[in-house]
Amino acid sequence: MQLPAHGLPTEELLDQLRANRHDDADWRSGRLFSLVYHPDSPELEDVLAAVSREYLAENALNPFRFPSLARLEQETADMVADLLHGTAGPGGLTSGGTESILVAVYVARAVARERGIARAKIVTGITVHPAFAKACHLLDVEQVRVGIDPVTKRLLVEELRAAVDDRTILLVASAPNYPYGVIDPVTEVAAIAEEHGILCHVDACLGGLLLPFWERIGEPVPPWDFRVSGVTSISADIHKYGYSFKGASVLIHRERALYEKQWWFDDGAWGGGLYGSPTPAGTRPAPPIAGAWAALTSLGEDGYVRLAEKVRDTRNALLQGISAIEGLRVTVDPDLSVFEVGSDDVDMDAVADALQEKGWYPDRQPGGLHLMLSPYHARITDELLAVLTEAVAQVRGGRTSDARPATYGATLETS
Ligand SMILES: Cc1ncc(COP(=O)(O)O)c(C=O)c1O
Incomplete structure (x- = not known):
């Protein structure tokens, strides 16, 4: 396959694109x-298409050049934080659940290093999303997976408790897990984290934008969000039950100090000036940010x-x-x-x-x-x-x- 010698007319190109599907x-x-x-x-689809067209070229890497995007990102994170009973401020967008999880583990590793732990350890159920294994692989963090109850498919709290040691920095609960759609015992997991003075992440990538409304329509929802003492961060994907298009998740921390650990700064010694970013990506596409904001705002x-x-x-x-x-x-x-x-x-x-x-x-x-x-x-x-x-x-x-x-x-x- 080679670059066409001459550009194709739009209609022809679209024909090719569609035929390929x-x-x-x-x-x-x-x-x-x-x-x-x-x-x-169809109305929401039109809104999302219109909004992405508005922001086709902008880049969220530099909030000083595109402050509108920084505002949309903050407003989006704050709207979700409010739904999760967190506070406005300590959260932001990522490109998806996997990135939110990667960043949550990165923050945990940073806390571990501050505490002098050379190789941090996290404890999860076996049913957590593979994004945790990927994050641990990339960040050289150890993941210990504990079993689940054979009937309820929720992680076994006592196994998790037994797995915690001096190197453990983060406990994880899913709300819900992907394979079975059940919520882990978040209250118990967070209490163990609190007892040990370590972090507790709730992976609500799947449920984060549905559970708040599930509760409003009277469905039973066990405690899972920031109302649970000891929960220190939550991931929630807007590109799942938030109904925006792909590329939008939020990672919300309970405290500003944890959010700040997400940031990577370079002081300019590389020759290109000050550089800072809160997620692995450098250039960040604007449409997913504007789309996430628009989905929340349009649906209400x-x-x-x-x-x-x-x-x-x-x-x-x-x-x-x-x-x-x-x-x-x-x-x-x-x-x-x-x-x-x-x-x-x-x-x-x-x-x-x-x-x-x-x-x-x-x-x-x-x-x-x-x-x-x-x-x-x-x-x-x-x-x-x-x-x-x-x-x-x-x-x-x-x-x-x-x-x-x-x-x-x-x-x-x-x-
Ligand atoms: C519970 C859970 N966590 C994390 C993820 C990862 O999300 P993403 O595919 O957006 O990276 C998923 C995806 O289905 C999920 O179900």
């Missing part, structure tokens, strides 16, 4: 269950409440419908809108294959299928239950798994 998952039809959070709102509290109700009703309908399909079960009643569907006697890989053949893309994990619901899924609930029923019948009738390579490694080898 022929084998993408069709998320607009609601047949995809993660990767895209579909609010079913009543908008998020409406969407939360839709997600809740869809979840309830699916939980009920799935448990009525013989052979299928939801592994554990989820706290939110994310759950695993497993079986004792039906090959769930074969079920997933049958669904995929029909253009449905539930995620797969060792225990079965993984469903992450967006408001749009309200439209396809019945259809999904029907194709699931049919897929299970096919598998019971002898359909086996296509045994497609399921790993990135295998995909790379065959591509």
Whole structure:
């Protein structure tokens, strides 16, 4: 592939671009269950497109040149901090959950170094997102993973307590975890952190923008945010249940002093003048910042409440419908809108294959299928239950798994 000798006219270029998408998952039809959070709102989509056009070229690296972006970022972080019962000020945006987690671990390592700990250690449940393992790998921090209760799928507090030692600087709880959609016992985890004078991060990348509204619509929500004493930071992704486009998460600290540890400064000895930034990225695209602000502002509290109700009703309908399909079960009643569907006697890989053949893309994990619901899924609930029923019948009738390579490694080898 080479750069075209002459630039293509826009129409031709767009034709090429669109033709190239022929084998993408069709998320607009609601047949995809993660990767895209579909609010079913053409109005919001128009707002987000308009806002990103406004900020196509700006760069959030230098807040003195684009103070409007610095204000949008602060306002966005503060709006989320308010939802999480934190304080305005000690938080900012990152490019996504993985970056928020990386920065949270970086801050913890900085605290550890101040305390003379040469190789810091963090303790998490086995169900935390792989972003923690990645952060630990990049930052040379040790991750100790403790087990989960086999029934509730929440991390085992006593195992976590036993894992804490002199090198431990950070404890982590998920709200909720990705595989099962359940919230770890945040109060207990944070209390252990407080006892030891160490940090406690709540990974609410998934739930951070849904849980506040889940509570407002009367759903049971165990304590998980800054109202829990001992929680020192929370990550929450606006590009998930905040419904902005990709590239927007917040990391909020309880205290300003912790936020300040995010910052990297160079005094100018490199020859290029003063340089400072609060996240790994240097140049930071403006559209995700403006988009995150716009999603929050455009939807407002009543908008998020409406969407939360839709997600809740869809979840309830699916939980009920799935448990009525013989052979299928939801592994554990989820706290939110994310759950695993497993079986004792039906090959769930074969079920997933049958669904995929029909253009449905539930995620797969060792225990079965993984469903992450967006408001749009309200439209396809019945259809999904029907194709699931049919897929299970096919598998019971002898359909086996296509045994497609399921790993990135295998995909790379065959591509
Ligand atoms: C619980 C949890 N934490 C962190 C992440 C990472 O977020 P991102 O993919 O935006 O980096 C995810 C992604 O699904 C998640 O579910």
